[in-house]
Amino acid sequence: MDKKVLIAGAVAIAAVAGGIFYLAMPQEGAPPVPVTSAMHSGADTAAAKAADEVIVPELSQLARSGEVAFNENCSACHGKNAAGTENGPPLIHNLYRPGHHSDAAIFGAAMNGVTAHHWRFGNMPPVEGITEAKLRWIVAYLREMQVANGVK
Numbered sequence: 001m002d003k004k005v006l007i008a009g010a011v012a013i014a015a016v017a018g019g020i021f022y023l024a025m026p027q028e029g030a031p032p033v034p035v036t037s038a039m040h041s042g043a044d045t046a047a048a049k050a051a052d053e054v055i056v057p058e059l060s061q062l063a064r065s066g067e068v069a070f071n072e073n074c075s076a077c078h079g080k081n082a083a084g085t086e087n088g089p090p091l092i093h094n095l096y097r098p099g100h101h102s103d104a105a106i107f108g109a110a111m112n113g114v115t116a117h118h119w120r121f122g123n124m125p126p127v128e129g130i131t132e133a134k135l136r137w138i139v140a141y142l143r144e145m146q147v148a149n150g151v152k
Helices: 003-024 061-073 103-112 132-148
Strands: none
Touching: 061 132, 103 132
């Protein structure tokens, strides 16, 4: 194989991997938001919980921004505290742990929509008007919520 083709292929793979890494990593610089979470008590199992049973930890600034963005863009289907509704699955669930649904998968679902594959809720459409910055915040929020509720 031609050396130039191999180098070009390696550069392309590195660029794609770098882009995925960038999108998956939370970025600092989230705007300050008021603390809207309160501590809740409840079981710490990985199973889906009612919103009032989900443990809401002390969130980082990035995750607090994510909570606001989640409530504006995702909670209509995924519920308060990401506990799910009749219109969308709970994200505080082992199916959405990082090892099963990566941060990049969450970005892809929100940006492009996703075909139903775990739940009875049907296909998820793309989230209208969502930005990469808001998704970084939302993913930080979801991951902190998941850890607090035993989803690892």
